Amino acid sequence: MTDASTALSSTQSPEAGFGDYVALLKPRVMSLVVFTAFVGLAVAPGSIHPMVAFASILFIALGAGAAGALNMWWDADIDAVMRRTRNRPVPAGRVAPDEALAVGLALAGIAVVMLGLAANLFAAGLLAFTIFFYVVVYTMWLKRWTPQNIVIGGAAGAFPPMIGWACVTGGMSVESWLMFALIFMWTPPHFWSLALFMKSDYENAGVPMLTVTHGRAATRRHILVYSLLLAPVAVAAGFSAIGGPIYITVAVAMNLWLLRGALLIARRTEAMAELDRYRIEKRFFGFSLIYLFAHFGALLADRAVAGMGVW
């Protein structure tokens, strides 16, 4: 007789493939973390050895991945109910919850210690706080308790450029706080537009998203209000030491587009959205991703141009 486990079909098997462990680290979220942390590091005043810079970004990404694994461990019950997340490794049964917890804790420890050794203790402390904030404050506490979950929890996603900045400078400054504020204010309209077209997913899972607790009309108004608050913050970064002509041009254009989209969403009723299958909301969500990449890309471009001595 062959190995007893061969009797199991691939879908029944508890054996996870390597890809399942990669999926546990939320690679798409990680790509955003890598990019924003890299920009924070690149635009910071001072110099850093390329190898130290590479290792720092790597361990910041690893820390974000660890937070993602811990989030999946805790939220497996919610993820199993929602269409968007039910195929994640833990709810799909490919990775055991205890295994996700172990992977998350181990990688979090490695990431923080290694960032401390590679860059400095301040950056490592900030990374540890970010993981704590995402896992304990957002995932365990806010997410199931208040419709403000996305607003406050968004801080966790806003820390990476500050950590990148801290890797070079060993501290924080107005510029790093402006980068933090940009992501912090961007998060609510981004996720609320997703919640609008994910329909009953959050409701079924019992997550008190704004769409569930205050209704869709209120969510539409909130998207507009937060977009109005986001625009000046985004443009203001252009007038700080990290800004420049490219960033200001991109920020003004992108924020006018953002406000137009938010206004369109606020004016729409559910009946109108149902008619075109949430086309405007889906477009706004897609645009919001480009919005963030464009802002940080522009910061990088201004830095590169300034480095060449053009202005």
Next chain:
Amino acid sequence: MGFAREHELHRRRFGRNVGIGVVLGLFVAVVFGLTIAKVSANGPAVVEGFDHVSPPAQGAAQ
């Protein structure tokens, strides 16, 4: 005892082992690279003098 036939499960297990091996190899490479970067940035005298006083010739060379 060998397996009579290859199963998808074995392929997955092999893939996982190879993946972890590659990750560990990369981790060693990163630690090595960091060590080289730190030593070359600080200079050998600082590294040598980590737990004792550097010889005068190296101290002066800094």
